[in-house]
Amino acid sequence: MTLSPTALVLIGLLLSAWTVAAAWAVLAARGREKRAEGGQRQARRLARMVDESPAIPLLVRADGRIEAPQRLANWLGLEVVPQFLTELDGGRIDGGGGGLTGEQLNELIEAVRRCQRTANPFRMVVTPKGSKRSLALRGHLADPQISPGGAALVWVFDFSDSESELVQLRDAARRAQEDFAALVGLIEAAPMPMWFRGPDGELRLVNSAYVEAVAGEDARQVVADGIELVESIDGLTAKQVALQAAGKHLPIERIVPATIGGQRRSLRVSDLPLGQEGIAGYAVDIEDMExxxxxxxxxxxxxxxxxxxxxxxxxxxxxxxxxxxxxxxxxxxxxxxxxxxxxxxxxxxxxxxxxxxxxxxxxxxxxxxxxxxxxxxxxxxxxxxxxxxxxxxxxxxxxxxxxxxxxxxxxxxRTEQLRLSANRDTLLRTRTATFDSLFESLAVFAPDGKLQLWNRRFAADWGLDDTILDSHPRIETLLERIAMRLKKPERAKQVGDVVRAATLDRRQTGGRAVLADGRTLEFAGVPLPDGNGLLTVLDITDSQKAEEALKQRAAALEEADALKTRFLANMSYEFRTPLTSIGGFAELLDAGLGGELSPQGHEYVAAILTSVDRLGEQIESVLDLSQSEAGLLPLVREEVELYPLVTKLVEDRAPRIREAGLSLDLRGDKGVGRITGDARRLARAIGHVLDNAIAATPPGGRVLVELSGRKGRARIVISDNGPGMDAATLARALEGIKLSTDGKAIERRQGLGLPLARRLVEAHGGTLELLSEPGQGTAAIIDLP
CATH class of the missing domain: 3.30.450.20 (PAS domain)
Incomplete structure (x- = not known):
């Protein structure tokens, strides 16, 4: 089929229209794609801006569901955003470790519901559990384009830093207010006048001290009347001086007189400029300082x-x-x-x-x-x-x-003072040395009875401790110590009377005291020119003992002389006459008056003459020992220190000990004590025993003399390391001279030393015992009461 040109044109137009429409569609799609990409970018940018914004949106729908970014969960301390508003306490998500508290959640739920019903916005502040974060919630009804159906949109702000700053600002403001109130109170309570002037120099504020100083009624009246505290000085009023300080921007301080309370006072006035605000001033009363x-x-x-x-x-x-x-x-x-x-x-x-x-x-x-x-x-x-x-x-x-x-x-x-002090010290040392070297004991007492000076002899005579004297005690304290040493403690009062008479009565008195150890002290109180009293004490024990010994010895000598006269008259006649006759006839026979003697006869005559001489010597010994054996030996009773006595005996025999090549050890305690007896006869007895030990010790030997005290008795042990004696010899050692067994002759055993020593020891109430073993030496033990 053939198409007409018109049809082709129409088809061409139609195809062109479709091509244009397709191109437009493609271009429109591309534009919408670009706009979509721009919208997506814008949406991402807005979402990012929301995420980065300081506020987080929280959408709460009418059924309680919520929508919010993860950042809100982080602020609340939750792991994920819950689905419902009631779960913001975190109980169903993480066990209650984060989220809002129960009170905050209830308050938020109530506010959201009220907003959804009434469309009223709300504000609140919450703090998540376990967090220091402060969150501000701003809620209002959401736009229907955002969420239709009455949803609530809550904006959450983190204002933790702002809250801290607000808290600090509030604290600072509160402290400033408190400081201002305290400052105002301080100024008002200040004892010094204080005031404030405006920029024009007029008074605006004064304190109560200012009002009182100017005798005003109150601060308002003083300010209204402009009553000045300070008078004009050199033609300048207080206001003019304050304006000068403000003009120079420097404080001005001056001392001016003012009449306050009817008295003229000196004030130190200071004007202090405070910039554009005005001038402050205060006045300090310095009258007392002046x-x-x-x-x-x-x-x-x-x-x-x-x-x-x-x-x-x-x-x-x-x-x-x-x-x-x-x-x-x-x-x-x-x-x-x-x-x-x-x-x-x-x-x-x-x-x-x-x-x-x-x-x-x-x-x-x-x-x-x-x-x-x-x-x-x-x-x-x-x-x-x-x-x-x-x-x-x-x-x-x-x-x-x-x-x-x-x-x-x-x-x-202090040159002269030191010179005088040196002279005084020399005099004091001289006086002290003089006092200490005196035979008498001296003590100086003040008029109040306090001991001032004393010498060493004073402490020794009374048996006082140096620590007591160093404290310079009063006479009453010394009398208590002295009474303990006296034989009759009540006689201590006599010493106090002597001291009081010398210090207070200014007269010289004296007395005598017998100590418990047998010593006799004679004391006297002498008043001194400086008002003190001197107490002098002299130990007259030796003179008393000597006097008593002389008396006893005189009586003993008289009795001994009479006894001796009778004894000699008897003994001389009974012993010496026959002895003389025997000796005379023996001499005649030896001379040949009775005829010539044979040589043997001459020997017999010589033996007779020797026996006569020996018998005469024994008669002399018997006469010396007869008094002690008869119990007629007179003894002098006195206190004898054994240790010094034995020491002197040892020292007297030191040359003899050295010549004999011996060594002697003296042991003993100086506190062995003293006994009552005849010191001369005790020395003779101990000396005989010591001489016997020296004689019995061979050269290079050792003699030991030991003194000890035991049970109230004194013991002297004299031992040697000589040859010793057997039992028979030891038994005869103390017998000395005795009659022979036939009673017709006198035998000599160990001489008269030990027997005489035994007699003298026994006369003192003691005993003499000999201990000896052959080859071990001999020990003589003398016990004295």
Whole structure:
């Protein structure tokens, strides 16, 4: 079929239209694709902007479902965003570790429901559990285009930093208000007048002290009337002076007089410009300070006038170490001229001037010494030194730091005082040495009965401890100690009466006391010119004992003389007459008057004469021993110190011991004690025993003398390491002279030494015992009561 041209044209037009329509469709699709891509980019950008925005949207639908980004879950401390509003407490998601508290969630649910019903917006602040984050919620009804059906859109803001700043600002504002109130209260309660002026210089505010000072009714009336506290000075009113301070932008302080309470007072007035706000002012009452200043100046003048009258040198330096005052003695002591007061010199320069005059001690490094003395200004307490000058002057220097940083220097010339003190010390030492060397014991008591001085003999005589005397006790304390030493303690009162008579009554008295150890002390009280009393004590025990011994010995001698006369008359006749006859006839026979004797006869006669001589010697011994054996031996009773007695016996025999080549050991306690007996006869008895031990000891041997006390008795053991004795010899050792077994002759065993010693020991109530073994030596044991 052939198409007509018209049809072809129409078909061509139709195809062209379709082509145009297809091209338009393609271009429109491309445009819509570009717009869609732009919309998507815009949506992503908006979503990103929402994610990065400081606020997070929370969409709450009518059925309670919620839509929110993950960032909200992070703010609430949840892992994921819950589906419903009631799950924001986190209980169904993470076990309650995050989310809102029950009260906050209930409040939010109620606010959302109210907003959905009434379309009223709401605001609230929540804090997630376990978090310090503060979240602000701003809720309103959502636009229907966002969510139709009455949904609520809640914007969540994190304003933790803003909240902290708000809290700080509130605290700062509160503190500022409190400080302002305190400042206002302080100004009002201030005891000094205070005021405030406006930029025009007019009064705007005054405190109660200002009102009281100007005698006003109240602050409002004073401000309204413009009552000024300070009068015009040099034509300038207080207002004009305040304006000058404001104009110069500098505070102005001045001291002006004012009438307060009817009295003229000195005030220190200060005007302080406060920029464009005005001028503040206050006034301090310094009348008391001014009065103190005047009093201080008067006191200083009086003090310096008084210091000029002192003998000690006084100088004062200020905080700059410059001399401000020096009295005349100070200038004289350090050789300074009065010109130093006109042109005051520094402290170091003053030391240089004193050194030039030889008025400071010699120092190897004078600059170092001077710097050391300059340290006095910085010392925390007074410094005291003694300066010895080259000319023999002795200075006592005291440096007293002053509170204001200055120094008070005091110099005292103690040369004469030290000289007098040295002389006094010499006199005191001389007096003490004299007291201690006296045979008498001395003690000086004050009028109040206090012990002042004493010598060593005084403590020894009364048996007093040095520690007690060193405390200078009163006479009552000493009497208590003395009474313990007396045989009759009540006689101690007599010593106190003697001391009181010498110190208070000023008369000399005396007395005598017998001690418990048998000693006799004679004492006397002598008043001294200085008001004290001197107590002198003399031990007259030896003289008393000597007197008593002489009396006893005289009586014993008289009795012994009578006994001796009778004994000699009897014994001499009974023994000597026959002995003399025998000796005379033997001599006649030996001379041949009876005829010539044979040689054997001469021997018999010689034997007779020898026996006669021996018998005469024994008769003498018997006469010496007869008194003791008869119990008629007179003894002197006195206190005998055993240790000194035995020591003297050993010392007397020292030459003999050395000649014999022996060694002697003396052992014993000095406190072995004393006994009552005849010291001379005890010494003879112990000496005989000691002589016997020396004689029985071979050269190179050893003699031991030991003293001990036991059960109220004294024991003396004298032993040697000689040959010793057997039992038979030991039994006869103390027998000495005795009759023979036939009763017709006298035998001599060991001599008269040991028997006489035994008799003397027994006469004192003691015993003498000998212990010996052959080859082991001999020991003599003397026990005395």
């Amino acid at each position: 009065q103190l200043g005047r009093d201080f100046r008067a006191f200083r003048e009086a003090q310096r006038s008084m210091l000029d009258q002192l003998s000690a040198g006084v100088a004062q330096f200020d905080a700059r170490r410059t001399l401000t005052f020096a009295n005349q003695p100070f200038l004289r002591i350090f050789g300074l001229k009065p010109a130093v007061l006109i042109d005051p010199a520094p402290f170091e320069r003053l030391l240089d001037l004193a050194r030039d005059g030889g008025k400071v001690p010699e120092a190897r490094d004078f600059p170092a010494w001077r710097r050391e003395k300059a340290g006095w200004f910085l010392a925390s307490e007074a410094q005291e030194e003694t300066w010895s000058l080259a000319d023999g002057t002795h200075l006592r220097v005291v440096a007293q730091p002053l509170p204001d940083g200055g120094l008070l220097l005091i110099a005292e010339d």
